[in-house]
Amino acid sequence: MDYFDINLNLSKEDEAIRMAAREFAQKVMRPVSRELDAMSAEEMVADGSPLWDFLKKAYELDFHKILLPEYYGGEGISPLQVHLVLEEFAWASFGLSVQLLVVCFPFYVACMVGDEELIETFVKPFCKCRDGSIRGCWAITEPDHGSDILAVGEECFESEKMRGNLQAILEGDEWVINGQKSAWVSGGTIATHALLFCQIDPSRGFAGNGVCIVPLDRKGVSKGKPLEKIGQRDLNQGELFFNNVRIPKTWMMANPDFYVPFLDMVLAAANLSMAALSTGLARAAFEEALAYSKQRIQGGRPLIEHYVMKQRIFELFARTESCRAISRAAINLNFNISPPHVEYSLWAKTQCTEMAFQNSHETIQIWGGNGLTKEYIVEKLFRDARATLIEDGNNETLARHGGHILAETYPRKPDTF
Ligand SMILES: Cc1cc2nc3c(=O)[nH]c(=O)nc-3n(C[C@H](O)[C@H](O)[C@H](O)COP(=O)(O)OP(=O)(O)OC[C@H]3O[C@@H](n4cnc5c(N)ncnc54)[C@H](O)[C@@H]3O)c2cc1C
Incomplete structure (x- = not known):
């Protein structure tokens, strides 16, 4: 339905952005989302699934990079415009909206850090991607740690007894990563890059964590089966496994001192x-x-x-x-x-x-x-x-x-x- 907006100060550009998002939401997102909802989690990510065509269309319209600043190649839209787009998307499908947000999450965080190497290596190629082939996810939840790992300020968070399911150790100029993230990683089984939260200094519990970017085609990475669930079935989710995965030292964006x-x-x-x-x-x-x-x-x-x-x-x-x-x-x-x-x-x-x-x-x-x-x-x-x-x-x-x-x-x- 046409919807009155309580904000009477929307500019012509705001309205245009909203209408572009609404058209995509109504014509593409909602029908695809209902198809995906009726499929199994495996069928949804198989070749020929409408998910791939959906992602390609979204990337062609630059909807994958709405959170990224213009000077790195993103859309550079205002916070209000981001809100307008997200509201339209989620009207059509919450799950596909989350999928479209997580694809950009490692790159969004790299922009926050602003490191030139990360921008050149990861952010700019993502912003130029038009076919949906570069897809991020963020992986923090672990099989044994859901709330624990977010519980800043609680005793458990800083307890040395909290041994994470995923560790990173610095060896020379490389981090060596071992362990796993839980089946709840959104977009996990179809992602090409992860924003990965890893324990670096277990003596500080989860306060001893770090955050890095890992391309998921690195040797030693494997993925679990797509997760079956009751809601947001159109959102792919699944485990990530890391067996002696090596990344350059410079790809660790946060260490325990700034975690x-x-x-x-x-x-x-x-x-x-x-x-x-x-x-x-x-x-x-x-x-x-x-x-x-x-x-x-x-x-x-x-x-x-x-x-x-x-x-x-x-x-x-x-x-x-x-x-x-x-x-x-x-x-x-x-x-x-x-x-x-x-x-x-x-x-x-x-x-x-x-x-x-x-x-x-x-x-x-x-x-x-x-x-x-x-x-x-x-x-x-x-x-x-x-x-x-x-x-x-x-x-x-x-x-x-x-x-x-x-x-x-x-x-x-x-x-x-
Ligand atoms: C649709 C969806 C998408 C998600 N996407 C991602 C993603 O992209 N990446 C990612 O890493 N994770 C993702 N997650 C995981 C999500 O962040 C976790 O599920 C969430 O943090 C809760 O963890 P848990 O499921 O292990 O529950 P638990 O932490 O085991 O909690 C179970 C229950 O115990 C209660 N509880 C826990 N601790 C305490 C306490 N100290 N005191 C009292 N009560 C307590 C909780 O309130 C809850 O009711 C996703 C989850 C969902 C459902």
Whole structure:
């Protein structure tokens, strides 16, 4: 549906970017996403899958590099424009939106670091790629460590008892990497490059970690099977294994001395994206509920003509606008300052994912039995939204991390904004 935007100051360029994203979302993303959702995880990444054509089209339209600055070859669009694009994408498919974001993540982080060698070796080729053949992922979660590895400020995080499943050791001018990352790495089995989190100094627990870029065609890398799951089935996921994989010393972007602020920067960006995407999903659910309530007749008139239904529809609208307001405010803050105020990204991610989930849940209820059938998108929105409460850090762990920041740094002084 055509959608009124509460921001009356959108420029012509903002509108044009939004309309380009909307057209791609409606004509390409949503139909492909529904096809992929019905396939097995293996079929989805096999030759001939519509996933490949989708990625090629997205790269041709430069949608793979919306987060990257113009001077390195990226799109250089504003934080608000990023939000507009992500909302449209997630209206069509949360899973494919995440896929399109993770392809750029190692390169996005390399831009943050700004090291010339990394820019020339990795970022510029990615920005020039038009056929979808260079694809990143970020790999932090391990089989034995999900929340632990994100739990900055908690005792476990700095405990020497925390032995990660993946270690990197410096030998001369090379890092030697051994271990594995969990099956939850988004885009993992189809990625060509990983932003890899590895333990360097186990005596500091996970505070002794580092972050590097690893091309996944290096000797000693192997991948697991694509993961089968209930939601975001159109998002490929799978394990990565490293057996004596060697990379140059200079590809380690963060070492233990800078690891915690680095993790916070990465988490802040990932969580902002999750919040913006939740707006699209919340809106998709709201639109489905509104349309159905006008069409379905019960008690002799359309559902929407019953007073209680008017209230329920309004609540869906309210949550959608709340998602949009919160995620835009957080993106506007944290994409414009460095270092970011992480608590605002955590606020946006935890609140917006919960509201999008509530919308998808309530929309099924409004659709009644029809909401449960595979025939309509409503049940997919619900499955996809459920995954967001765990994705990029489960919401309870992120809230604890936010509380830790408040305990340590609040009340903030005005000049720290
Ligand atoms: C769709 C999706 C996409 C993802 N994409 C990626 C990706 O691209 N890259 C990547 O590396 N990872 C990715 N992940 C993994 C994700 O970050 C982890 O699943 C998440 O951090 C939670 O870890 P876990 O699943 O191991 O749960 P656990 O950490 O085992 O948590 C299980 C439960 O225990 C609770 N809990 C944990 N610790 C505590 C505590 N100290 N006190 C009280 N309660 C606790 C949690 O709140 C939760 O309810 C993805 C996950 C999903 C679902």
